[in-house]
Amino acid sequence: MKYLATIAAIFLLAVSMRAQEADTLATKSEVQAVKDAVDGVNETVLGMLPTLQALAKIKFTGYIQSQFQVADSDGVKGFAGGDFAAGLHQRFHLRRARLKMNYDNDLTQFVLQIDVAQTGLAIKDAYISIKEPWLRTFTLTSGVFDRPFGFEISYSSSNREAPERTRMYQTLFPGERDLGVKIEAAPESGPLSFLNFKGGFFNGTRENTVENDNNKDFIGRLGLSLPFDEANLSVDGGVSMYSGNVRSNSRAYWTMANSKFTVDSSLTNYGKYAERTYIGADLQLTYDLPVIGGMALRGEYITGKQPGTAASNSFYNNGWVTSPAAGTPLYMRNFAGFYINYIQNIGMKNQFVLKYDEFDPNTDIEGSSIGLDNTTSANDVKYTTLGVGWIYHWDANVKFTVYYDMVTNEKVYSGTKTAALYPFTNDLKDNVLTVRMQYKF
Amino acid sequence: MKKLALLTLTALVLLGSVVSAESITVKGSDTMVILAQRWAEIYMAKHPGTVIQVTGGGSGTGISALVNGTTDICNSSRPMKKGEKDKLKIRFNSLGVEIKSAKDGLSIYVNESNPVKELTLDQIKKIYTGNFTNWKQVGGPDAKIILYSRENNSGTYVYMKDNVLGGEDFSPSAQNMPGTAAVVNAIAKDKYGVGYGGAAYAKGIRMVGVKKDASSPAYEPTAENVKSGNYPISRYLFMYTKSRPTGAMKEYIDWILSSEGQEIVVKVGYFPVK
Numbered sequence: 001m002k003y004l005a006t007i008a009a010i011f012l013l014a015v016s017m018r019a020q021e022a023d024t025l026a027t028k029s030e031v032q033a034v035k036d037a038v039d040g041v042n043e044t045v046l047g048m049l050p051t052l053q054a055l056a057k058i059k060f061t062g063y064i065q066s067q068f069q070v071a072d073s074d075g076v077k078g079f080a081g082g083d084f085a086a087g088l089h090q091r092f093h094l095r096r097a098r099l100k101m102n103y104d105n106d107l108t109q110f111v112l113q114i115d116v117a118q119t120g121l122a123i124k125d126a127y128i129s130i131k132e133p134w135l136r137t138f139t140l141t142s143g144v145f146d147r148p149f150g151f152e153i154s155y156s157s158s159n160r161e162a163p164e165r166t167r168m169y170q171t172l173f174p175g176e177r178d179l180g181v182k183i184e185a186a187p188e189s190g191p192l193s194f195l196n197f198k199g200g201f202f203n204g205t206r207e208n209t210v211e212n213d214n215n216k217d218f219i220g221r222l223g224l225s226l227p228f229d230e231a232n233l234s235v236d237g238g239v240s241m242y243s244g245n246v247r248s249n250s251r252a253y254w255t256m257a258n259s260k261f262t263v264d265s266s267l268t269n270y271g272k273y274a275e276r277t278y279i280g281a282d283l284q285l286t287y288d289l290p291v292i293g294g295m296a297l298r299g300e301y302i303t304g305k306q307p308g309t310a311a312s313n314s315f316y317n318n319g320w321v322t323s324p325a326a327g328t329p330l331y332m333r334n335f336a337g338f339y340i341n342y343i344q345n346i347g348m349k350n351q352f353v354l355k356y357d358e359f360d361p362n363t364d365i366e367g368s369s370i371g372l373d374n375t376t377s378a379n380d381v382k383y384t385t386l387g388v389g390w391i392y393h394w395d396a397n398v399k400f401t402v403y404y405d406m407v408t409n410e411k412v413y414s415g416t417k418t419a420a421l422y423p424f425t426n427d428l429k430d431n432v433l434t435v436r437m438q439y440k441f
Numbered sequence: 442m443k444k445l446a447l448l449t450l451t452a453l454v455l456l457g458s459v460v461s462a463e464s465i466t467v468k469g470s471d472t473m474v475i476l477a478q479r480w481a482e483i484y485m486a487k488h489p490g491t492v493i494q495v496t497g498g499g500s501g502t503g504i505s506a507l508v509n510g511t512t513d514i515c516n517s518s519r520p521m522k523k524g525e526k527d528k529l530k531i532r533f534n535s536l537g538v539e540i541k542s543a544k545d546g547l548s549i550y551v552n553e554s555n556p557v558k559e560l561t562l563d564q565i566k567k568i569y570t571g572n573f574t575n576w577k578q579v580g581g582p583d584a585k586i587i588l589y590s591r592e593n594n595s596g597t598y599v600y601m602k603d604n605v606l607g608g609e610d611f612s613p614s615a616q617n618m619p620g621t622a623a624v625v626n627a628i629a630k631d632k633y634g635v636g637y638g639g640a641a642y643a644k645g646i647r648m649v650g651v652k653k654d655a656s657s658p659a660y661e662p663t664a665e666n667v668k669s670g671n672y673p674i675s676r677y678l679f680m681y682t683k684s685r686p687t688g689a690m691k692e693y694i695d696w697i698l699s700s701e702g703q704e705i706v707v708k709v710g711y712f713p714v715k
Binding site: 050053056106136159188227229232233234286287288290291293294295296343344345348349393395396 | 509510511523526530531532533534535536537538539593608610613683684685687
């Protein structure tokens with residue numbers, strides 16, 4: 001009996017060992033299968049890696065600004081996001097809807113930005129940028145991009161605290177951009193790292209228009225940046241210059257003398273280059289106020305000569321005409337303007353904004369002399385704007401802005417015989433309240 | 442009209458003055474995450490009224506969170522760049538406050554069985570830029586070098602690129618791991634792997650001695666060598682805040698810089714700042 005039991009036990013043990021061996025073999029086989037699968041996945045991932053790395057270089061950013069505005073009176077013409085249509089003084093308005101694509105290959109960049117707001121599709125930026133690899137200090141940029149002048153142009157609309165740029169900037173640099181080439185020098189380290197320069201040559205025709213003369217305009221800014229980290233204070237600033245020309249397509253060339261425009265109608269004025277010169281200085285201070293939050297004080301002053309027309313003191317971009325009689329008379333104005341902007345962060349989410357700006361498009365005439373004769377117009381009237389606002393940052397993407405622009409114009413000669421100037425004998429009712437919501441990513 | 446403006450402004454001010462709950466969020470460097478968690482655990486045990494939430498994600502992620510206002514303190518194993526400070530300046534009108542909270546020797550990890558004991562900075566550069574691909578080129582066995590690296594949001598990645606690779610790109614064959622712990626785990630299993638990261642993570646692997654150049658002696662990232670500056674790739678571990686810390690945050694940072702907070706630095710495996 002014992003003998004039989006021993007045989008049975010040996011038999012069972014042998015069967016069990018055989019089964020265990022088979023299990024081990026099966027497990028080994030399964031492990032190998034898993035290892036092969038992982039190797040396969042690894043190989044696939046490695047194959048995809050160059051594609052993924054290339055895609056990681058493409059960055060999309062964008063923002064939408066949607067707002068409601070109320071003006072003091074119907075049909076207000078202004079610089080708070082464009083004129084109100086005749087007969088209305090309030091509106092919903094899609095101010096900006098931007099999408100920017102940036103292929104960032106470290107030393108080279110491709111940038112394309114479009115705006116699809118109510119005015120239709122527009123190209124805002126389209127440029128190539130190349131940084132030299134040796135010093136990593138000099139960058140060459142070519143295409144359509146911000147004109148390198150002052151501070152307010154390059155300060156993005158999505159970051160700017162006031163809803164719009166000042167009247168001065170909108171007049172001198174409408175659209176902010178131009179087509180050209182620029183060099184930028186910004187040493188990353190060393191004794192000159194506090195200095196930066198950007199300057200280049202441009203068509204002088206704004207962002208989306210074709211060149212209309214053989215002259216190229218120089219625009220440049222020499223800046224400094226002094227961070228005092230220990231004090232949490234920074235001082236930034238610069239001096240800027242725009243040196244360009246506008247070709248007259250008319251014989252009539254108007255200049256100021258004795259508080260009125262006088263005309264020179266020599267035939268040689270047809271094709272003559274009129275000087276467009278802006279000189280500016282800007283300064284920005286930031287300081288972290290304990291407990292309350294950071295504050296910024298920014299200011300900028302620009303003066304110069306602006307070729308324009310009887311109907312506009314803005315950046316003039318005339319086309320060439322084959323007959324001087326068909327041209328538009330050129331009006332030369334000396335101008336000056338400045339702004340001061342105070343921003344106070346309050347805690348993490350709130351900002352208080354106060355901004356004062358002044359722009360005199362024609363410094364050779366006082367308000368009381370405008371309208372004494374029929375050569376001067378509303379385009380010679382000085383404006384001041386006091387803006388006050390509050391920004392609430394809902395989260396990292398969304399912010400709300402409430403901003404009130406109080407606009408004051410110079411009063412013109414009360415006995416003017418020019419009908420268009422009658423309203424300017426008093427302060428126009430053109431204050432504007434803007435309530436804006438912005439989403440940025 | 443002016444009344445309407447005033448009313449809207451007041452409404453927004455009231456909306457903005459809603460006080461947020463007092464807690465401290467800490468985000469950023471994976472190199473620092475163990476240290477930051479230890480600091481938080483011990484501090485919260487001693488200060489039950491304070492809640493500190495610590496997450497990693499990488500120095501770049503932490504800095505972005507600081508700029509976006511989604512963290513109070515950012516941990517970073519590299520200094521903030523000028524462009525990042527500019528973003529902080531735009532949003533908060535502040536340059537940020539930099540606090541050196543610990544020191545680290547950027548360590549080069551190899552498998553324990555790897556016979557290579559030391560490398561010069563130039564050899565490390567050549568390995569990681571893909572110019573050296575076989576261990577025998579640096580005195581090791583005839584085997585392919587398997588590179589483990591970090592993702593580009595890592596401060597350690599940026600430090601390595603800027604200070605060891607001289608700004609050159611990493612070899613495309615380098616495998617990007619999600620954290621230092623993942624690098625260490627991979628090398629512990631890979632006989633021919635090489636990686637880099639904080640000294641505190643070196644468990645189950647070996648750190649090679651690093652030589653400034655071929656004629657210099659090799660140093661390991663020990664407290665002595667990091668403090669004396671002999672170890673050629675030592676760095677500070679930073680904490681950044683948007684503005685000067687006040688209240689509970691100031692108390693917490695003061696504690697981190699105190700002898701008690703710095704003792705934890707040593708226990709975790711890094712080196713004190715003083």
